[in-house]
Amino acid sequence: MIPVVWAALIIVTLALQSALLPVFAFNGIKPDLLLIITVSAGLLYGKEHGVGVGFFAGLVQDLAAGGIFGLNTLTKILIGLLAGSAERKVFKEHILLPLTAMAVTTVLSYGAILVLLMLFGYKVNFVAAAVNNLPPQMLYNMIFSVPLHWVVYRLGRWRHH
Secondary structure: OOHHHHHHHHHHHHHHHHHOHHHHOEOOEOOOHHHHHHHHHHHHHOHHHHHHHHHHHHHHHHHHHOOOOOHHHHHHHHHHHHHHHOHHHOOOOOOHHHHHHHHHHHHHHHHHHHHHHHHOOOOOOHHHHHHHHHHHHHHHHHHHHHHHHHHHHHHHHHHOO
16 A cells, blocks of 8 residues: 555544544543554555554654653554564454454553553553553454454555556
8 A cells, every 4th residue: 555545544543543532431541543553554464564554653643642752653663563474374354353463462562561661760550550451442442443454454455456
């Protein structure tokens, strides 16, 4: 898929994630649509796409969020690389692919962010985060993963026709 289409998809997704999804937040937790797009890009199109989309999605998210700059960029690059490494090993049209992938990558992404925060000197309560925050985050990401995976899949097929 051409970079302009990816950029538009990421920017529209960020706008939705920033403007609309806080309404549906549970204790401040909302789905990470940019993580879902990064994972889908990697699974469907390989490591290079996963890393590229992860970099741009994380960078845009870091710029919009105003938190620790680079935290989202680094974790999304790593998740894009990981998802892209599985590209040749998965059945791309199967409905369980985005659900399973999001369950695994949400845990890995969340864990990576907590470890990075700890390395930056922040106090991190891993148990409280894992018990209180991770389950709703994972559920939200899994719910939104199927439609977003389908969008990324269809956009890629549209370009090849």
